[in-house]
Amino acid sequence: LSDTAERTVNSLCPFCGVGCQLTYHIKDDQLIKVEGRKGPANEEKLCVKGRFGFDYIHHPHRLTKPLIRKEGAAKEPIDPANPLSHFREASWEEALDKTAQGFKRYQPSELAGFGSAKGSNEEAYLFQKIVRAGFGTNNVDHCTRLCHASSVSALMEGIGSAAVTAPFMDALKADVIIVIGSRPAQNHPVAATYIKEAVKKGAKLIVMDPRRQGLTRFADHMVQFKSGSDVALLNAMIHTIIEEGLVNQDYIEKYTEDFDKLADKIKDFSPDAMQEICGIKADEIRTIARTYAKAERSLIFWGMGVTQHVHGTDNVRSLMALALITGHMGRDGTGLHPLRGQNNVQGASDSGLIPMVYPNYQPVASKEVHDKFEEFWQVKLDPEPGLTVVEIMHEIQAGKLKSMYIMGENPAMSDPDANNSRKSLSMLDHLVVQDIFLTETAMYADIILPASAFPEKTGTFTNTNRQIQMARQALNPPGQAKQDLWIICEIAKRMGLDWSYESAKDVHLEMEQIMGSLNGITWDRLEAEDCLTYPNGQAVLFGEGFPTANSKGRIVPTDLIPPDEVPDTDYPFVLTTGRMLEHWHTGAMTRRAAVLNQIEAHPVASLNPKELNKMGLEAGDMITVSTRRGTVDIHARPDRDVPTGMVFIPFCFKEAAANLLTNPQLDPYGKIPEVKTCAAKITPSKP
Numbered sequence: 247l248s249d250t251a252e253r254t255v256n257s258l259c260p261f262c263g264v265g266c267q268l269t270y271h272i273k274d275d276q277l278i279k280v281e282g283r284k285g286p287a288n289e290e291k292l293c294v295k296g297r298f299g300f301d302y303i304h305h306p307h308r309l310t311k312p313l314i315r316k317e318g319a320a321k322e323p324i325d326p327a328n329p330l331s332h333f334r335e336a337s338w339e340e341a342l343d344k345t346a347q348g349f350k351r352y353q354p355s356e357l358a359g360f361g362s363a364k365g366s367n368e369e370a371y372l373f374q375k376i377v378r379a380g381f382g383t384n385n386v387d388h389c390t391r392l393c394h395a396s397s398v399s400a401l402m403e404g405i406g407s408a409a410v411t412a413p414f415m416d417a418l419k420a421d422v423i424i425v426i427g428s429r430p431a432q433n434h435p436v437a438a439t440y441i442k443e444a445v446k447k448g449a450k451l452i453v454m455d456p457r458r459q460g461l462t463r464f465a466d467h468m469v470q471f472k473s474g475s476d477v478a479l480l481n482a483m484i485h486t487i488i489e490e491g492l493v494n495q496d497y498i499e500k501y502t503e504d505f506d507k508l509a510d511k512i513k514d515f516s517p518d519a520m521q522e523i524c525g526i527k528a529d530e531i532r533t534i535a536r537t538y539a540k541a542e543r544s545l546i547f548w549g550m551g552v553t554q555h556v557h558g559t560d561n562v563r564s565l566m567a568l569a570l571i572t573g574h575m576g577r578d579g580t581g582l583h584p585l586r587g588q589n590n591v592q593g594a595s596d597s598g599l600i601p602m603v604y605p606n607y608q609p610v611a612s613k614e615v616h617d618k619f620e621e622f623w624q625v626k627l628d629p630e631p632g633l634t635v636v637e638i639m640h641e642i643q644a645g646k647l648k649s650m651y652i653m654g655e656n657p658a659m660s661d662p663d664a665n666n667s668r669k670s671l672s673m674l675d676h677l678v679v680q681d682i683f684l685t686e687t688a689m690y691a692d693i694i695l696p697a698s699a700f701p702e703k704t705g706t707f708t709n710t711n712r713q714i715q716m717a718r719q720a721l722n723p724p725g726q727a728k729q730d731l732w733i734i735c736e737i738a739k740r741m742g743l744d745w746s747y748e749s750a751k752d753v754h755l756e757m758e759q760i761m762g763s764l765n766g767i768t769w770d771r772l773e774a775e776d777c778l779t780y781p782n783g784q785a786v787l788f789g790e791g792f793p794t795a796n797s798k799g800r801i802v803p804t805d806l807i808p809p810d811e812v813p814d815t816d817y818p819f820v821l822t823t824g825r826m827l828e829h830w831h832t833g834a835m836t837r838r839a840a841v842l843n844q845i846e847a848h849p850v851a852s853l854n855p856k857e858l859n860k861m862g863l864e865a866g867d868m869i870t871v872s873t874r875r876g877t878v879d880i881h882a883r884p885d886r887d888v889p890t891g892m893v894f895i896p897f898c899f900k901e902a903a904a905n906l907l908t909n910p911q912l913d914p915y916g917k918i919p920e921v922k923t924c925a926a927k928i929t930p931s932k933p
């Protein structure tokens with residue numbers, strides 16, 4: 247116990263996919279302190295968010311009563327000074343009855359739901375179940391669509407499994423580590439400590455990113471390539487490896503297929519031909535290719551910089567090809583690790599919050615799978631895969647989708663081209679939002695259901711390492727706010743579903759029956775052991791082939807596809823977006839955490855100091871950043887990590903929402919929007 251705490255509760259960090267274990271210290275029903283625990287992914291470490299980002303749960307903005315939009319109140323414009331003026335308080339009975347009656351008015355195809363990667367596995371499972379079994383549609387998605395959907399599509403196609411092949415702690419066993427399109431020191435800080443430690447022990451680090459970053463000073467090679475040229479760079483590496491005979495022929499023959507197709511295609515991608523496109527000298531490309539291929543053990547990490555492109559799936563296909571042709575797979579210190587963002591984006595995806603797959607990635611389009619779930623849930627199910635996040639927004643404007651249930655997501659801030667998303671939300675006949683704050687999305691709701699924050703509930707969460715961990719309730723939700731599981735069940739009952747779940751454990755027991763990945767991962771074991779890795783406790787996967795029809799990994803050659811928008815004379819900058827160390831995603835939690843918001847209180851756009859000099863601007867001056875979709879006024883911040891010709895805006899600031907600017911164009915496979923790059927212009931703001 248800390249000096250003044252009355253009790254402690256062991257749980258998890260609510261923020262990123264690292265999944266740090268922690269202990270809450272509680273006094274007078276208030277969290278007063280958080281300490282790191284000796285979890286397998288953090289060994290007592292916490293970053294600034296985990297350590298200081300907990301007091302949001304006591305913020306006076308917490309929703310404590312159900313709210314219903316007043317008769318005739320316009321959905322926009324919202325009065326930012328008094329947004330609650332559009333709503334009246336309601337009893338739970340009235341709010342839940344109206345919620346269910348509203349959903350029942352529509353055809354299945356007119357309904358959709360966004361679940362949350364911040365909810366537990368059990369909440370995710372029940373959410374996709376209510377949409378599938380209660381609404382009768384597969385229109386259920388969540389923020390995986392905005393982060394690793396392209397990783398999932400490429401990994402499933404290539405090796406039949408969408409999760410990481412090795413945990414990030416395996417950096418300590420690797421000889422060479424590639425980090426591409428990811429900024430772990432900012433976004434997965436505790437995972438980054440393992441990479442830094444590995445470098446200190448002698449591993450070579452290759453960082454590949456258009457911006458320099460926290461890991462740059464640990465890197466042997468900082469490969470600052472042009473935004474959107476990933477395939478050119480990766481294929482030039484593959485070209486070198488094949489041309490110089492650095493492939494692992496035994497591995498290729500035993501464990502892969504279609505190497506010949508790759509070898510044929512890759513002839514067009516010599517480093518000499520690609521250096522102009524990716525902005526990296528041919529000799530440097532050859533050097534990093536040799537470094538990766540010749541090492542005994544090489545491991546690749548990637549993040550949104552790889553995935554959030556119209557060619558995001560191709561980027562991941564090229565990364566997989568690198569690993570497969572060199573045999574850097576299936577052994578300690580090797581493999582592929584897409585660093586998961588949200589604390590449960592892995593688990594929410596595993597649990598079926600995806601429109602084209604049921605829990606455990608069982609395809610909706612398979613009649614056998616469809617029939618199995620109809621039998622298991624004893625209900626008629628839609629045989630067609632559903633719509634994804636951005637497609638749902640389009641269908642609303644096409645008049646085909648009329649009602650939504652959104653739990654814990656904030657598409658008004660997180661979706662690309664947010665003006666358009668907000669227009670879609672405002673056009674819904676019946677929008678129910680379940681959340682802990684009046685988010686930018688909740689402002690468009692017809693009914694708002696006050697929900698529970700992370701420390702107010704018990705459930706399991708799956709981190710980026712495939713480690714399923716137990717989070718425990720430390721406090722009760724404030725006022726009349728309720729636990730999310732209870733809310734979903736109450737709506738389900740009113741929709742005619744015969745549900746009798748009393749607890750997260752009941753839901754987990756059902757999941758164990760239908761999800762093979764949970765084999766041996768029982769609730770009781772998780773309660774006792776806190777953390778179990780799936781499948782079957784294996785930290786490193788695929789030493790003896792892959793879960794594909796012929797046990798081989800499929801190598802898929804890729805073509806050069808440019809970004810959908812590139813700078814031109816009207817919009818001469820590249821705009822890129824992402825996260826910052828102190829704030830989490832759309833900022834709903836961390837901007838209400840006192841310490842974190844004190845460190846980063848104001849919206850900033852980072853630019854190379856040379857660009858500020860050119861415009862005669864100083865740090866903190868206001869600039870206007872515009873794209874073909876929107877405009878924001880924001881403070882300029884000089885940042886040498888950002889190359890000239892680029893501007894970076896984090897998407898956590900509602901006052902200058904980066905996604906008002908971003909491009910909704912989709913990768914055709916993963917249906918992920920290209921929020922990582924678009925064309926922008928910058929002008930000094932008028933005083």
Ligand code: SF4
Pocket residue numbers: 259260261262263264265266288291292293294295296297434435436437
């Ligand atoms: Fe939380 Fe991630 Fe920081 Fe760990 S690294 S404390 S999980 S935000």
